[in-house]
Amino acid sequence: MKKLAMLLxxxxxxxxxxxxxxxxxxxxVDRTGSGGATSSRTxxxxxxxxxxxxxxxxxxxxxxxxxxxxxxxxPREELERREIVMLCHLRHDSYSIIAxxxxxxxxxxxxxxxxxxxxxxxxxxxxxxxxxxxxxxxxVDLEPLQQFCASQR
Numbered sequence: 001m002k003k004l005a006m007l008l009x010x011x012x013x014x015x016x017x018x019x020x021x022x023x024x025x026x027x028x029v030d031r032t033g034s035g036g037a038t039s040s041r042t043x044x045x046x047x048x049x050x051x052x053x054x055x056x057x058x059x060x061x062x063x064x065x066x067x068x069x070x071x072x073x074x075p076r077e078e079l080e081r082r083e084i085v086m087l088c089h090l091r092h093d094s095y096s097i098i099a100x101x102x103x104x105x106x107x108x109x110x111x112x113x114x115x116x117x118x119x120x121x122x123x124x125x126x127x128x129x130x131x132x133x134x135x136x137x138x139x140v141d142l143e144p145l146q147q148f149c150a151s152q153r
Contacts, residue, residue, distance in 0.1 A: 035061035035069030036134020040100060040108040040127040043135040047125065048112070051090035056083045064136035066128055088149040089142040092116050107138065116148050 037043035043062055050058035060071035060079060063086075067073050074082070092114040099111045108127045113120050121144045128138045142149075 034132075034134065035064060035071070036130060036132070036136055037062060038135065040110060040129075040135050041097065043127045043137050044097065044110045044112065044125050047137040047140075048090065048092070048095050048114075051087055052092055054087050054091070056080065056087065059083050059086065062137055064130070065138055066130050068130050068132075068134075069136065085149075086140065086142065089145040090114070090140070091148055098122065114145065114148070119147060121145050121148065 037046050046062040047059065050056075050062060060083060061069050063070045063083070065073065070079055070082075094115045096113045096115075097110060098113055099109075101109050103109050103126065106129050110125045110127060111122060112125065113122050123141045123144045125140045126138045127135050129135050
């Protein structure tokens with residue numbers, strides 16, 4: 001009986017780590033390989049979720065351009081280098097989408113507040129739809145988030 005109890009105690013963290021998030025709370029992001037999201041907002045939500053999880057694979061599916069996900073358009077070394085920089089700056093505990101507005105063409109600007117500990121910083125992300133209609137985060141203004149990255153060193 002003691003062995004069974006000990007086994008359950010040791011397995012609990014593993015089972016907890018493997019739990020899945022209910023689909024109703026996940027953004028509508030395509031993780032099958034083609035990438036993108038169903039809207040500008042869900043692209044930002046997926047991008048920030050990937051950043052919070054420090055998941056470069058998920059980030060490479062939602063970061064991109066009109067041509068598709070960055071993982072399909074950038075050399076791997078360059079992709080990973082850029083993602084590491086973004087992940088450092090985008091580490092956060094929570095975020096709030098403040099506003100979304102139209103830019104030239106079909107691009108959208110999404111303003112977000114990122115909170116890390118007691119610090120909150122506001123930045124802008126630009127999203128764009130691809131030819132297939134999937135939405136990608138085209139760019140993010142990392143300058144306002146420099147303190148987040150500096151505080152990790």
